[in-house]
Amino acid sequence: MSGILVIGANGMLGRDLVGVLQSHFQNDGVLGWDIEEMDIREEDTIEKIEKVRPKIVINVAGYTDVDGCELNEEKAFAINAEGMKHVVLGAERCKAKAVYLSTDYIFDGKKKEPYLEDDPPNPLNVYGRSKWKGELYIQELARDGLIIRTQWLYGKYGKNFVTSVLRQAKEKGVLSIVNDQIGSPTYTMDLSKAISILIRYDARGIFHVVNSDFCSWYTFGQTILKLSGMVGVKVIPISSKEFGRPALRPSYSVLNTQKLKRETGMVLRPWPEALKHYLSTVRDSIESI
Ligand SMILES: NC(=O)c1ccc[n+]([C@@H]2O[C@H](COP(=O)([O-])OP(=O)(O)OC[C@H]3O[C@@H](n4cnc5c(N)ncnc54)[C@H](OP(=O)(O)O)[C@@H]3O)[C@@H](O)[C@H]2O)c1
Numbered sequence: 001m002s003g004i005l006v007i008g009a010n011g012m013l014g015r016d017l018v019g020v021l022q023s024h025f026q027n028d029g030v031l032g033w034d035i036e037e038m039d040i041r042e043e044d045t046i047e048k049i050e051k052v053r054p055k056i057v058i059n060v061a062g063y064t065d066v067d068g069c070e071l072n073e074e075k076a077f078a079i080n081a082e083g084m085k086h087v088v089l090g091a092e093r094c095k096a097k098a099v100y101l102s103t104d105y106i107f108d109g110k111k112k113e114p115y116l117e118d119d120p121p122n123p124l125n126v127y128g129r130s131k132w133k134g135e136l137y138i139q140e141l142a143r144d145g146l147i148i149r150t151q152w153l154y155g156k157y158g159k160n161f162v163t164s165v166l167r168q169a170k171e172k173g174v175l176s177i178v179n180d181q182i183g184s185p186t187y188t189m190d191l192s193k194a195i196s197i198l199i200r201y202d203a204r205g206i207f208h209v210v211n212s213d214f215c216s217w218y219t220f221g222q223t224i225l226k227l228s229g230m231v232g233v234k235v236i237p238i239s240s241k242e243f244g245r246p247a248l249r250p251s252y253s254v255l256n257t258q259k260l261k262r263e264t265g266m267v268l269r270p271w272p273e274a275l276k277h278y279l280s281t282v283r284d285s286i287e288s289i
Helices: 012-024 045-052 066-071 073-093 126-141 161-172 188-200 217-227 258-264 271-281 283-287
Strands: 004-007 030-033 056-059 097-103 146-150 174-178 205-208 234-238
Touching: 004 012, 012 030, 012 188, 045 073, 056 073, 056 188, 066 073, 066 126, 073 097, 073 126, 097 126, 097 188, 126 146, 146 188, 161 174, 161 217, 161 271, 174 217, 188 258, 205 258, 217 234, 217 271, 271 283
Parallel strands: 004 030, 004 056, 056 097, 097 146, 146 205, 174 234
Antiparallel strands: none
16 A cells, blocks of 8 residues: 555656655655556556555646647547546545646636636647546546646656757757747746645645746746856747647636635745756756757
């Protein structure tokens, strides 16, 4: 028997999360699984979870390539929605708490002020629709499930916007970044600590968890370059339409985190501060980009 089972443990968030949980829940036993141990698309996920008999199951696995989802709807729903259904059913079999990581992309971005947990979803793309369906499964099937919505993640493990900006800046010296989408860049280490605290609080329902303050991708990109000392790089602001990605994205998907503050006292640090910290911890690997 293991206390906490993390599914998607080899992903960008999963790797930080397992490390944080192992230090916060030393006596409970934290088990990290990924697709090699369990493909959540398969129904045997239910029995595999039941055999482990965890107290908490956190699903951070997913098909997270937003444009890929647009071109492969079946795969998106199989992993992000039906996969979550299997995870919740497995958790229910052993009376474990189910936790699901969801996204700002369930919103359409038309609100123009920070989204609350109970604002109505209206996803613009397949990824958002598949994640919303995953949310519905946990709401319908879990007794005390927890949904954590977050956005614009970057971390030490895995490709992300920060490494992609630095790579392009080094290779080309010039880059175009969209300036008409607003959100909150969020550091996976900060998010992992917040998830751990929400678990300690036995939180249930929906929580928005992101680093404080918000910006456009363009400003995020400029800040990455500035904090990395890459001052000579030219950054061209462009519209989402000009950028021409297969999946539509909300123009404004800032998440209101007042509920997190109200119920746990937690406020994640402002995104530029978190970014600065991240860049200092990954300096060596970034130099080899
Ligand atoms: N990244 C963001 O900006 C962002 C924003 C909002 C919400 N989220 C959510 O946060 C969670 C973590 O995101 P992330 O960026 O850390 O994702 P990630 O790096 O793509 O990691 C996802 C992990 O899930 C695994 N996986 C994929 N299909 C699976 C399956 N069928 N069964 C079991 N494991 C499978 C992946 O393995 P492979 O690599 O082998 O496919 C990978 O190790 C996801 O639920 C995502 O939807 C992410």
